[in-house]
Every structure is written in C-alpha cells, then in structure tokens.
Amino acid sequence: MHRGKGMKFVGDSRVPATRMPNIPKDYSEYPHKTEAFWPNFLLREWMVGAVFLIGYLCLTIAHPSPLERVADPTDSGYIPLPDWYFLFLYQLLKYEYAAGDFTVIGAVVMPGIAFGALLLAPFLDRGVERRPIKRPVATSLMLLGVIATIFLTWESVDQHDWEAAARQGAIVDDDIDEDAEGYQIYQSQQACINCHGEQGEGGAAGPNLFDNEYEVEDIMEIIQNGVGDMPADQFEGSDEELETLAEWIANDGQDPE
Missing domain, CATH: 1.10.287.980 (plastocyanin oxidoreductase)
Incomplete structure (x- = not known):
C-alpha cells in the first residue's frame, strides 16, 4: 500500500490506527452498586472502627481488668481461665x-x-x-x-465456678511470720502447699489456712485424718512438728511464742 496523503500504514486494516487505553467506566455509572475506594469506602471503615475503639476504651475504663494475687508456679491447684x-x-x-x-x-x-x-x-x-x-x-x-x-x-x-476463681485469685495481705518454726515446717510439706498455697492463702484445691476458728487440737486432727475433700495422712514429720504447725496455723501465721 502506498503511503498517500491522509493515510496511515497499520499493516492490518482490522487494527485501529489509534488505540484507546482500557479505562474502566467511572463508578458513578453504576448507581447503588459500587463506590469510590478513596475516600468513601475508607472513610466509612475508619468511622466504624473509631466507634468500636471508643466503645472498647469506655468499657475498659468502666470495668477495669481484675488483678489477682502474684502468680505462684508451685500452686498446682490453681485453675487458670x-x-x-x-x-x-x-x-x-x-x-x-x-x-x-x-x-x-x-x-x-x-x-x-x-x-x-x-x-x-x-x-x-x-x-x-x-x-x-x-x-x-x-x-x-x-x-x-x-x-x-x-x-x-x-x-x-x-x-465456670466464678466464686472459686475469686477465692483462688484474691489478693491477700499476708502478714505471717516467715521466721516462725511453724512456717518452716509448712514449707517442707509439699502436699500442703499444693492445695493451700505458698503462704497458706488458699487456692482452687484448698481454703485459706487461717480463715477458721479451730483450736490446736482440731487442726491436728484435721491434718492427720483429713476433712471433706482433704485426704488423710498427708503430713510428713514428727508429732512435735505437727503440734508446732498446728499452733502456727491457729495463731494466724504468727509464732505462738
């Protein structure tokens, strides 16, 4: 084909001389079916997220996370949630x-x-x-x-037993005499610690040792023979050590002397 005035050589008459870019139609041509990503969609998502964030912050202020006692890795009776x-x-x-x-x-x-x-x-x-x-x-x-x-x-x-969870996680102001002989004996009784806690504060498997009105003889009887879910014959020590431990418990963790 000769190149004449007003003619362009394209090699194939089926191919247009001037190619238009493939630009999609504007979103406004699809009413109620689509929208602009920026700023319409992002603005709406941001507003919804902001509402939830503010609501969450208000909830944390009105109901702060409850704090429990210091974690005790030796307390095998603690039930985590x-x-x-x-x-x-x-x-x-x-x-x-x-x-x-x-x-x-x-x-x-x-x-x-x-x-x-x-x-x-x-x-x-x-x-x-x-x-x-x-x-x-x-x-x-x-x-x-x-x-x-x-x-x-x-x-x-x-x-879930929420009352037991509250008891096992309660922050107790432990005012016990750690220099007392009874405390040293208690620390040697792993079976007691597993249920009643490192300081006798109680846990999921056993109550607070000092939250009772028992006399020394009653405490010795319970330690030897058990009570309720507490098994018998868990104490490892002499009769003198048993009496010393019972006196320490009956005296609310203080040296009876």
Missing part, C-alpha cells in the same frame, strides 16, 4: 473427644478445620453477588462459625 476471646477453645477442650488422649484433636485438628473452612470460603463460593442469601456456601460457613463460637463461649462462662 483464658481471656474471653479464647473461652470457646477452652470449653472445647472439656469435652470427652477433645481432651485427654484426644487433646490434639481438640487443640489442633478441629480448630484447624474450622479456620481452614473460613479461609477457603472465598474460593468455594466465587459468586459476584454481595447479598448473603446469594452466597450460600460462604454465608453458611460464617454462620456456623459464629454460632459455634457463641455457644462454646456461653457454655464456658456458665459452667
């Missing part, structure tokens, strides 16, 4: 087939399947619809996860 966002997993580990020999199932396998299903939801349901009723797979998985989380969290809160 996770934060509220882990309560559903805490409750799951209480069931027969998710605890004991099946702990791996409850701690790894079942949560892994649940969260994995949520991660796969966008790939299992790739529809363009935004209405939940038009996205049955993703909507069902999300509703199942939310319902299960709420149910397990409620069960955990309902079944």
Whole structure:
C-alpha cells in the first residue's frame, strides 16, 4: 500500500490506527452498586472502627481488668481461665473427644478445620453477588462459625465456678511470720502447699489456712485424718512438728511464742 496523503500504514486494516487505553467506566455509572475506594469506602471503615475503639476504651475504663494475687508456679491447684476471646477453645477442650488422649484433636485438628473452612470460603463460593442469601456456601460457613463460637463461649462462662476463681485469685495481705518454726515446717510439706498455697492463702484445691476458728487440737486432727475433700495422712514429720504447725496455723501465721 502506498503511503498517500491522509493515510496511515497499520499493516492490518482490522487494527485501529489509534488505540484507546482500557479505562474502566467511572463508578458513578453504576448507581447503588459500587463506590469510590478513596475516600468513601475508607472513610466509612475508619468511622466504624473509631466507634468500636471508643466503645472498647469506655468499657475498659468502666470495668477495669481484675488483678489477682502474684502468680505462684508451685500452686498446682490453681485453675487458670483464658481471656474471653479464647473461652470457646477452652470449653472445647472439656469435652470427652477433645481432651485427654484426644487433646490434639481438640487443640489442633478441629480448630484447624474450622479456620481452614473460613479461609477457603472465598474460593468455594466465587459468586459476584454481595447479598448473603446469594452466597450460600460462604454465608453458611460464617454462620456456623459464629454460632459455634457463641455457644462454646456461653457454655464456658456458665459452667465456670466464678466464686472459686475469686477465692483462688484474691489478693491477700499476708502478714505471717516467715521466721516462725511453724512456717518452716509448712514449707517442707509439699502436699500442703499444693492445695493451700505458698503462704497458706488458699487456692482452687484448698481454703485459706487461717480463715477458721479451730483450736490446736482440731487442726491436728484435721491434718492427720483429713476433712471433706482433704485426704488423710498427708503430713510428713514428727508429732512435735505437727503440734508446732498446728499452733502456727491457729495463731494466724504468727509464732505462738
């Protein structure tokens, strides 16, 4: 083809001489279906996040986190309670087939399947619809996860012994005589410490040693023969040491001399 006046050589008559860039239509051409990411969408998300953040801060001021006594790693009777966002997993580990020999199932396998299903939801349901009723797979998985989380969290809160938790975590002003012979004897009795705490302050498995009205003879009787859930024959020592320990307890942790 000769290059004449007003003509351009393109090599193929099916290819336009002037190519227009592939620019998508403006979002305003889709009323009620889409919007500008900046600033409309981000501004709305920021406002919603700010409302939740302010509400959360107000909640922390109105109901501050309760403080418990100093952590005691020797207290095997202490029953810990996770934060509220882990309560559903805490409750799951209480069931027969998710605890004991099946702990791996409850701690790894079942949560892994649940969260994995949520991660796969966008790939299992790739529809363009935004209405939940038009996205049955993703909507069902999300509703199942939310319902299960709420149910397990409620069960955990309902079944927890809050009074025992308050007792085991109470901050006690321990004013005991650590130089007393009775205290030294108590420190040598690991079975006593496991249930009643390092300072006799009590825990989940045993009450405060000094919160009683027993006489020395009664305390010796309880130490030797047990009472309630407390087993007998846990004291390891001589009769003289037993009497000294009982006197120390009866005297509220002070040297009777």
